[in-house]
Amino acid sequence: MPVAPLAVVQDPRFLDHEVPSGHPERPERIGAVDAALSRIAQPPLLVPARQACDNEILRSHDAAHLEQLEAARGRHFRFDADTSSGPRSVDTARLAGGSTIDLALGVAGGKFRRGFALVRPPGHHAERSAAMGFCLLNQIAMAVHALRAETGIERIAVVDFDVHHGNGTQHILETDRDALFVSTHQFPFYPGTGALSEQGRGAGAGATVNLPLPAGSGDTEYQLVFDAVITPLIREFSPELILVSAGFDAHASDPLGGMEVSTDGFGWIVRTLCQLADECCSGRLVFTLEGGYDLTALSDCVASAIDILGGDPMPSLTRQVEGDSKLIDLAGFRAAHGQYWGSVKPRSG
Numbered sequence: 001m002p003v004a005p006l007a008v009v010q011d012p013r014f015l016d017h018e019v020p021s022g023h024p025e026r027p028e029r030i031g032a033v034d035a036a037l038s039r040i041a042q043p044p045l046l047v048p049a050r051q052a053c054d055n056e057i058l059r060s061h062d063a064a065h066l067e068q069l070e071a072a073r074g075r076h077f078r079f080d081a082d083t084s085s086g087p088r089s090v091d092t093a094r095l096a097g098g099s100t101i102d103l104a105l106g107v108a109g110g111k112f113r114r115g116f117a118l119v120r121p122p123g124h125h126a127e128r129s130a131a132m133g134f135c136l137l138n139q140i141a142m143a144v145h146a147l148r149a150e151t152g153i154e155r156i157a158v159v160d161f162d163v164h165h166g167n168g169t170q171h172i173l174e175t176d177r178d179a180l181f182v183s184t185h186q187f188p189f190y191p192g193t194g195a196l197s198e199q200g201r202g203a204g205a206g207a208t209v210n211l212p213l214p215a216g217s218g219d220t221e222y223q224l225v226f227d228a229v230i231t232p233l234i235r236e237f238s239p240e241l242i243l244v245s246a247g248f249d250a251h252a253s254d255p256l257g258g259m260e261v262s263t264d265g266f267g268w269i270v271r272t273l274c275q276l277a278d279e280c281c282s283g284r285l286v287f288t289l290e291g292g293y294d295l296t297a298l299s300d301c302v303a304s305a306i307d308i309l310g311g312d313p314m315p316s317l318t319r320q321v322e323g324d325s326k327l328i329d330l331a332g333f334r335a336a337h338g339q340y341w342g343s344v345k346p347r348s349g
Contacts, residue, residue, distance in 0.1 A: 004045040006310035007112040009099040010037060011049035014120045017093070018076070018086025024256060024293040025121060025134040032295040033118045036303035044310050045112060049119075052097035052142060059145035060138055060172055062129050069093070069136060079131040093121055093136035100139035100288045101146040107284045108151045108241055114277070114309045116246075117288040118302070124166030124245045124290050125191060133164065133191055139288050140245050141172040144179055147241065154178050157239035159230070160185070161222075161269060162247025162290045163257035165194030165210070169245065175204040180237045182230055184222060186250070186259055187212030196336050206340030209233060214327050218252065218260030219268070221325045226272050228330050232343035234276050241284040242277050248292030248301040256293050263297065267304045274308060285309070 015027045037043070057066055072079075073090040085093075096119035103115030117139070124140060125133030140158055147153045157180040158173070160166040165185040170193065173179040177200075185194050200208035211225050234242070248266060250259035277285035287305065292298035331346060338345035 003110060004112040005114065006044040006306065007047045007103060007106060007115045008037070008044040008306065009047050009049050009103060009117045009119065010034070011095065011099070013049065013095055014092060016088040016091070017121050018089060019084055023084070028295060029120055029292070029298060032299040033289070033302050036299045036306065039303050040306055040310070042310055044116075044306060047102060047106065049095050049099040050102060051091060051094035052101060052137070056097065056101060056142055056146060057094075057137060059149065060128065060141040061126070065129050065131070069131070083131050083134055083136070085136065089121070089136065095119070096121065096123060097137045097139040097142045100143045100286070104143040104147055104241070104243065104286045105150060107286050108147055108153055113283045114274070115286040116306060116309055117286070119289055122247070122290040123288070124160060124162060124169045124247075125164070126168045128168075128172050132168070135168065138168045138172060140166070140169050140243055143243055143286065143288075144173060153240045155238065155240045156180070157182065157234055157237055157242045158245065159242060159273060160245035160247070160290075161250065162245055163250040163254065163259055164190055164247070164291065166245055167191050167193040170194070170198065170208055173204070174200045174208050175202045177204050177207050179204070180207050180209070180234070180239065182209045182211070182233065184211045184213060184225060186215055186217070186257055189215070189258075196332070199336070199340070209337055211333055213259070215258035216260060217327055219262055219265035221328050222261055222265060223268060224325055224328065224330060225333070226269065229333050229337065229344050231272065231276060233337065233341050235280060236341055236343040238280050240281050241286070242273065242281060244273060244285070244287040245290045246287040246305065247290035248298055251292065251294060251297040251301065253294040253297040254292065256291070263300045263304060266301045267308060270305045270308045
């Protein structure tokens with residue numbers, strides 16, 4: 001049986017997560033995602049959504065956090081100023097986690113080449129012991145730990161291009177040398193983490209690669225950072241599978257961020273990640289949806305990403321933009337991470 005090029009999780013139950021009126025992480029985001037799927041010329045394989053079980057959650061979160069989530073089930077609850085749940089929100093978060101895990105396991109097992117979990121609520125801010133930043137469960141961390149527990153895969157790269165730093169993912173994985181966490185994010189900005197100096201702890205020193213970017217960064221800056229740091233570093237790490245926290249809130253139209261990435265710029269990023277997966281890990285690549293709060297931009301970016309993810313292996317890419325940037329210090333990025341990674345070590349002389 002031929003392997004499907006792309007599997008997608010889409011489910012109307014992701015509408016069930018309730019948020020206060022005016023909250024940016026609103027159910028209409030799923031409508032934007034549905035509109036994107038309706039525009040795809042070659043529809044992807046649809047995989048059923050399913051809830052994560054307690055054991056899958058407890059690989060990444062502590063028991064006290066799971067107990068708090070269960071106590072919030074069936075009622076309205078506020079975890080912090082930004083993070084609320086409604087009667088069916090805990091089930092919806094479990095659905096996001098289980099769906100991301102299933103896509104990762106399916107890609108690892110050769111059932112499909114790539115996957116995209118079109119889920120809500122997002123997950124990358126959820127800490128081991130707390131919900132925060134719109135996020136109840138950290139589906140990317142849960143997928144990492146499921147891959148470790150249920151397949152022979154050890155070396156996993158996580159790329160997070162959401163406009164906000166994925167503090168929860170970083171902290172859950174930061175002592176693990178075989179889980180590479182690479183993040184581009186607006187800085188300084190919520191949640192206040194993601195400084196260049198945050199590079200992992202203990203055995204995981206060097207496996208956290210933060211690339212904080214100033215407000216106003218756009219296609220030029222992101223493509224320079226991918227070419228100069230992210231691409232060579234992932235090649236050096238040589239992952240067996242790549243997971244992506246796909247937040248489209250660095251888009252120029254997004255109401256929460258202050259970045260200037262275009263829809264085409266995000267398309268270039270997706271193509272680059274496809275190429276890296278083809279080079280390093282037989283194409284094994286799984287996206288899960290994080291942020292993106294302008295509905296038109298979100299729909300356009302998701303449609304573009306699905307078209308690219310469902311396509312053939314990528315040809316060699318060149319940057320869409322030319323020239324350097326006055327906003328970012330590439331030499332500083334190389335110097336900081338070159339102490340751990342030879343591929344980005346500054347050249348002497």
